[in-house]
Amino acid sequence: MTHTDTIVAMATPAGAGAIAVLRLSGPEAIPIASSIFTSVSGKSLAEQKTHTVHLGHIKDGEKIIDEVLVSIFKNPNSYTGEDVIEISCHGSNYIQQEIIQLCLRKGCRMAQAGEFTLRAFLHGKMDLSQAEAVADLIASDSAASHQLAIQQMRGGFSSEIKRLREELLNFASLIELELDFAEEDVEFANREDFQKLISKITHVLKRLIDSFATGNVLKNGIPVAIVGEPNVGKSTLLNALLNEERAIVSDIAGTTRDTIEDEITIGGIGFRFIDTAGIRETTDTIEGLGIQKTFQKIEQAQVVIYLFDSEKFNSEVSGQKSKFKVEIETIKNKYPQKNLIIVANKVDKLSEEERQKLKVTLSEIDNSSALLLSAKSNLGVEELQNKLLDFVNTGALRNNETIVTNSRHYDSMLKALEEIIKVQQGIDNNLSGDLLAIDIRQALYYFGEITGEISNDELLGNIFANFCIGK
Structure with missing residues (x-):
């Protein structure tokens, strides 16, 4: 072509x-x-x-x-x-x-x-990172993903990378020049200034790498799994959050046999909600497969909403309190890195006195504050949405800080940081300029990969193949 x-x-x-x-x-x-x-x-x-x-x-x-x-x-x-x-x-x-x-x-x-x-x-x-942002802008479906794509398309991220690369390139040139005068033992690159630059690059790269966790979530949406026993109102909660009848609601336990997913935007942030099959022992093969998939979805989720029936809990039907304690501990032990929100549903059926009693009992069992809501009457749903937003680090977005969203950039920065650490180790061990130059050149290569100063037909083909025709 x-x-x-x-x-x-x-x-x-x-x-x-x-x-x-x-x-x-x-x-x-x-x-x-x-x-x-x-x-x-x-x-x-x-x-x-x-x-x-x-x-x-x-x-x-x-x-x-x-x-x-x-x-x-x-x-x-x-x-x-x-x-x-x-x-x-x-x-x-x-x-x-x-x-x-x-x-x-x-x-x-x-x-x-x-x-x-x-x-x-x-x-x-x-440059190449700005070109990739064009595709992200077209695909943006929330205020957060739109803002990230606009920021990158305007060169916020690539400008920072280019400045670091240019500064490192200047020092690399001086070190290469020293090699031409090796017999005369001349030092063109001030080692103290070079040390400061390496420390600065290390700090910036670590900050950008750390921002990827936030950027990836803001770009692709936050996966939220709604889990709990059958018939506690998981599908009703999903419908309340989506404000539409997305999932089938029935009094028959085990209605949801498979996972149901849909996305909404809350406060400019995309959330992908997953309504899962109720967790219980069952002899039904199809329902059992659905329960297996529930645990798979918990693995993929960043936030887990554990929903339980407050009316049954208060009346201690079928040992609800002991079941609740075991299941919460199981989720926390199996998925310690997951953000867990405990939600008591159907509180519209409780008196005020019963609600207070519920809060006290929950704090004694789990030492955490559960949210009380009624998915059917939409009571407390807004509070749950605000709680979900608390898990999102939007501070960097509000402050217009550079946030990395592209996995290719993330991978190149990890490799660049690895080379910069080698350079730092070389400085600490008083390595000669020719050995330092090898690692510096490799770091420059990875910087250049991000902005496209270094590219090949295969890389460009992979990137632009994801665009729509006409753009």
């Missing part, structure tokens, strides 16, 4: 709509558009200024296909850095395909996934 030809693709999703936008990019974009477009003013597109919009008709010979608006973006002041034409036509599938086929006959080829953004990267309009 060459990146010097002219490409074409729809920039809007497939399907009929009020309007659709078709995009051309490449050296022949303007001539090809001129050959199929007739302006109502009679002017030639090639003679028009960049960043102008023109009304006219797309024609196949004498046949009028559609009345359109054509926008011109001349290189280098365009998204791709090439000549770009955008045609806004009516959203008929037939019209879209007719215009695309016409462009193909005139010399265009169909764009590959992400090829417009790839060309923007190749022409220096953005």
Whole structure:
């Protein structure tokens, strides 16, 4: 695949709509558009200024296909850095395909996934981490994931990496220069300043690496598993949180045989709720498989909501208090790293005196404050949502700090930190400049991988294959 030809693709999703936008990019974009477009003013597109919009008709010979608006973006002041034409036509599938086929006959080829953004990267309009942020921005479905993608697309993360790489590169050059004068025992790189730089890079890398845990959660949503015995109201709670009848609710125990998942946004943060099969001993094979899957989902979740029936608990039906204690201890021992929220459901059936008694009993058993709610009447659901938000570290997001969200960047930074630690160990052991230079060059390589200063066709292919066609 060459990146010097002219490409074409729809920039809007497939399907009929009020309007659709078709995009051309490449050296022949303007001539090809001129050959199929007739302006109502009679002017030639090639003679028009960049960043102008023109009304006219797309024609196949004498046949009028559609009345359109054509926008011109001349290189280098365009998204791709090439000549770009955008045609806004009516959203008929037939019209879209007719215009695309016409462009193909005139010399265009169909764009590959992400090829417009790839060309923007190749022409220096953005670095590789910014290009990846374009895909994240398109996929963002919450305020938090949107803000992270915007921050990265504007270069917040890559600017920090570039500054570190540039400073390290300067010292690397001085150390390499020392090697040329090895016989004269000349020291160009001040070791004290170099030590300060290595400490600074180590600190920044550790901070960015630590931010990935938060960034990954904010980008992809927080998985929350709702667990408990059968018929305690797990599906009712899921419906209350989603504000829709997503799960089947029944008085029959064991109704939920499989996990049900759905996502909502709370306070700008995405949460992925998982309604699981009730945990109990059963001879039903299908229900048993569902219970096995429940434990698998707990493994994947970051937050576990343990739900129990407050009415049964207070009346000590079937030894509820002892069961409660065993199950809470089991979850805590098996998943010590999970955030656990204990929720007493169906409190609308309790008197105020019974609610207070419940709180006291729970504190005696588990020494933790359980939330009291009624999923059926929506009582206490908002308090649960606020509790969920407490588990999210949004401070860095509010303060506009750099947060890493991309696993490729995370992996490269881990490798860069490993090399920087080797450099630090070399300084501590008074290693010669030629040995220090080996580890410095390797660290520079991993920094360059993040921003795209060092890249290969396989890496670019993997990244841009995840984009939609037309972007």
